[in-house]
Amino acid sequence: MANTVLIVDDSLTVRMDLHEAFEDGGFRTVLCASGADARTAFEAEQFDVALFDVLLPDADGVELLRELRVHPRHAGVVALLLSSEAEVSDRLRGLRHGADDYVGKPYDAQAVVARSRELLQRGGDGPAERSVLVIDDSLTFREELRLLLSTAGYEVQTAASGEEGLRSAAARPPSAIIVDGVLPGIDGATVIRRVRLDATLRNVPCLLLTAADDYATELQILDAGADAFVRKQEDLAVVLAKLAAVLRKSTDTPLPAAGPFHGQVKVLLVDADRAFLDEAAELLREEGYEPVAAPDADDALAMLAVQPAGCVVLAVDVPGVDGLALCSRIRSVPGLRDMPVIGLGAGDALLDCLAAGADDYVRRTDGTNTLRAHIRAHIRRQQLHEQNRRIRDELVRRELEAAEERAARQVAETRAELVEELEWRNRELEAFSGSVSHDLRSPLQTILSFSELLLEEQTGREPTDLVLRIHKAAVRMNALIDALLQLAGANRGQIQRTEVDLSALAADVVEELRQRDPARHVDITVEAGMRASCDGELVRAVLINLVGNAWKFTGRTPSPRIDIGCGPTAFYIRDNGAGFPADRADQLFRPFGRLHDSSDFPGTGIGLTTVQRIVDRHGGRVWAQSEPGHGATFSFTLPDA
Structure with missing residues (x-):
């Protein structure tokens, strides 16, 4: 069945261009020219991908995206924003409110289709069948988040502390973890570090909730091993969006083959020179990359925090950018430190750039074509490095499996x-x-x-x-x-199965007990029609021991009673005698295991061990249920061979 894409744009040209591209790609399309049309489609249509123009005549595309993320049927839909406004601030706004990607105009329609298909493949079956562990000491916030996630189709586990959350994750590994930064006991960052050290949990995506609003804290969060962070003061819809994003990213998708790049590799350009940025961006688009411009270090860090790039080009000769310091900060973050960084300057600052952590340096006087060649070379090298790393990881994985x-x-x-x-x-x-x-x-x-x-x-x-x-x-x-x-006989030889009338066998055992102790009166009922395929002599020993125990332990009961019968799954002997503590039932079946003083209830302490051995030889099991003073029930099964 073809995937469906919702296209919301007030431009007829854009709608038809994307309609043709998606239709050629095997998608079904739903076209909307306004926010009102989109909201109608939310209720009437089921779709897999949604594309929103940011600027609409009657709505804001980002607001439509927020509505989509909290909609019960569409929370996990792949969402992309389209806009001619490609500044970092616009991108951040869209990505922080739930977009999976941001496509600047002019765009390549085929690249948009390819990116949509890639995000769909990474998403797999979507989050509806995935579980999320929420760790937060605030009951109110936990319940609010649980309701939001449940409505979006997630299965939710909750924990009030880091220790409880780690125990819950170990017992039942979730698909993702959302943890508050400040908790009683160990904090959220420590929880994430311990998750990363656990072999069974280290690949579980982790989102850390923080009330901080500074980039230093964000870098510390990423350094702890978090896949993403969410500020508590932001709309909860951001949690849904980032959760969907990290779950998609957690899927191990293959890298594209080495060679020319088409489409989805982003290049972050950090420079205050607008004319240079425009020229470089145009050349990069021709090459098939998507340029993203940032005027300073703060905007660049904010962009990388929500969406890493394939390569970063940063100016080192502009005071407002402070490129060398930015390069050092990028190299300090685990999730970003392997990203190629190219310095850009007017003079010979190669050594300073390399010392700060850059991979390369390009002079402005060398021109944008030289810069484009350096970018292409570093992205290809990074791709080959990733491919080799995956090959090594696969070889190590296979070797571990073999070991x-x-x-x-x-x-x-x-x-x-x-x-x-x-x-x-x-x-x-x-x-x-x-x-x-x-x-x-x-x-x-x-x-x-x-x-x-x-x-x-x-x-x-x-x-x-x-x-x-x-x-x-x-x-x-x-x-x-x-x-x-x-007992020795119960452990020796093979059982001889025949069809045995257990009711008659039990009646014989009861009669022997009555003849042995004629002075006692015990009300005993034996259910009729009980039969089993078993070794009659051995099962007789089972009944002698179990009924004999019931007879003995009802010796001080005013109105002793024993019931011998068959339930839906097992045979049972039930009495109203002395009983025993339920948590010590397993001790009864050990050799010489006793729960009562021998002066009160004499016996050898071997009978129940014999019962267990005989039942085991028949492929069944025996167990006991009781409470002190409320009698006991011994049950056993005799499955057919």
Whole structure:
């Protein structure tokens, strides 16, 4: 589907010229001759690019641009301003109010089309699917900015301090960060520096909010690593415009091939000699560059702060310009220091220029053609440097990826070896525990049998405390050995899956409990129709342990109740017994992990470990939920193989 461009200009000649150029470029056009027509189009049309003439019979093009930036459907549209007034002050006004670029008249229609297409490609899918992190300690300002960004289609995260913002960015990296310069704790500049040091965040565009109004502060902001800054006293629409601009610039677009340049390279000319500027500008337009004139250092710095140039030519022999100081200031800013700078003077000031940081020097007497040749050479050299840098970065990136892949492969191989050794050690330990358990059974059975005989001989009178303690210890040791053997069995061999009636299996377990402790009455319900593909003997052990625990921990409950059933995703055993702290549930499944005193609720401490091993072998999971005094629910899954 063709992109649509809105063209707003009161000149019929300009409208038709741009209409033909965009139509030849595959665009659909919407033509407006006035501000009123443009506002109607805002509501009736959907477009991707907007071109505004600054001077209209019934409106100001910059004001129309501001309205566009706060419009819910058009905030991310690529916007260009057209004007015959190409002074820096006019450019700054347009760029600060949301323009993506400023095209001075006379213009090359094909270049305007090419620039629009480039900005569209950089913009990708636009900001509607992007997230923004706003860091500001003022709740009022945060909410105001959040509402503005949300209306423009952004997803917004907020933070009240730099530390909170960094944590939020680390947990969920945003597409861009807007941070206040003054914050409690670390300030906004420090936040940006830390973002730039984080490998996962260093490419996230950052806008810093400042109340300062001096260029020194702006340079410090850029030096901290900010992509742009916004003065708080400016209209919030500027935030939308600069955000859209840095998001587009953050897209890694390829540089044009080396050779003749056509169109969009800007050359900033800083000189008070108007006649020389006009002559140089005309030659640069013929070459395909776009000249931008600035009469002094302040205007030049303001221009570079919002829109870097491909090359800067500055006069060093005009007191009002102070070109040497300007050159030094440009070289001190990270985002500008690599930009080619050419000094221009009447005398032999080459050494002074180079000492100040200039790349070259041209005498005025050499003429504008010589200056044009120097500009062309430096821009080409800069382009080749950028291409080589990108090639180096790509090679480094590939080498890092290869190193990461090798490291990941080595880690995987080492992990596999460790797992294999661990499994072997585990099998040895299981065999040992099984052997020891069997070896313990013979002497234990002797102790248990003789203690029972002693108890029988004392029928009719109270057994001695010593005999009771021996018998109780033997019973506990026997239960512990049974549990160890069961745990070893849960870890050994393959499961044998069959279709099992879990309802019937649970009913059998409940009946065994009732026969073992006939004096107790526990209200137990077993849901009918529960079935699963599993190893019946192993799952029986699961039910014995879980239902047995529920029976034990309801021992002090006035009206004990146990429910055995199946929910939407898992089987469960629920009781109304003693319960336990919810935050300690994982501790239950560790070997010998206990949350209650053994004198209150005796047990081996191995049963739930056995349950977890059996469920794991079936490819399922087991978990527990509880609160002290409010019972417990144990849930487990038995997925099909």
